[in-house]
Amino acid sequence: MRSVVFYYSLEGNTENIVNRIVEGTQRDVCRLVAHRSYPKNGLKYFFGGMDVMLKRTPRLEPLTKRPESYDLIVLATPVWASSFAPAIRSFLKEHNLSGKKIILVATTAGGDASKCFKAMKASLGESEIVGEFTVKSPVAGHAKAADAVVEKIRKRLGE
Numbered sequence: 620m621r622s623v624v625f626y627y628s629l630e631g632n633t634e635n636i637v638n639r640i641v642e643g644t645q646r647d648v649c650r651l652v653a654h655r656s657y658p659k660n661g662l663k664y665f666f667g668g669m670d671v672m673l674k675r676t677p678r679l680e681p682l683t684k685r686p687e688s689y690d691l692i693v694l695a696t697p698v699w700a701s702s703f704a705p706a707i708r709s710f711l712k713e714h715n716l717s718g719k720k721i722i723l724v725a726t727t728a729g730g731d732a733s734k735c736f737k738a739m740k741a742s743l744g745e746s747e748i749v750g751e752f753t754v755k756s757p758v759a760g761h762a763k764a765a766d767a768v769v770e771k772i773r774k775r776l777g778e
């Protein structure tokens with residue numbers, strides 16, 4: 620079964636988890652990069668939150684991998700305004716993942732990720748969700764818990 624990780628990360632927490640999921644493996648990985656970035660200061664919550672509320676789909680930089688080529692896809696996002704990051708919405712709008720197996724991963728500053736997962740599932744349509752994992756951020760401050768989740772994800776991927 621061919622597998623890949625697609626993710627968005629603004630501040631590095633989701634990227635940290637993804638790096639550890641693929642570390643020491645040949646697994647393919649693709650970062651989603653929004654063409655327009657967000658402010659580095661507190662205004663990111665305002666602009667990011669607005670994009671989530673308005674269900675905006677920011678333009679993405681060209682992808683380095685094609686999801687159509689894989690059977691199992693890990694989709695990793697930070698929780699934004701109790702939902703998923705707009706770049707993930709752009710990705711899901713552009714690519715039909717029906718029939719794929721999907722593992723959902725969310726990093727969160729402490730809020731519950733269940734609404735985020737629910738929203739992702741609604742956007743995924745006919746995909747088969749085979750795992751849901753939440754990691755608390757900052758990841759560096761919750762290293763042991765993060766290690767445990769990464770191990771579970773790697774097991775789920777069949778390592």
Ligand SMILES: Cc1cc2nc3c(=O)[nH]c(=O)nc-3n(C[C@H](O)[C@H](O)[C@H](O)COP(=O)(O)O)c2cc1C
Nearest residue numbers: 628629630631632633667697698700701728730756
């Ligand atoms: C625009 C925005 C909205 C956020 N909304 C939430 C939220 O609703 N609940 C929560 O627990 N964390 C929220 N966070 C915090 C992030 O989910 C958390 O810091 C995450 O790990 C960041 O991932 P990253 O470092 O990969 O960007 C938000 C962060 C941003 C920038």
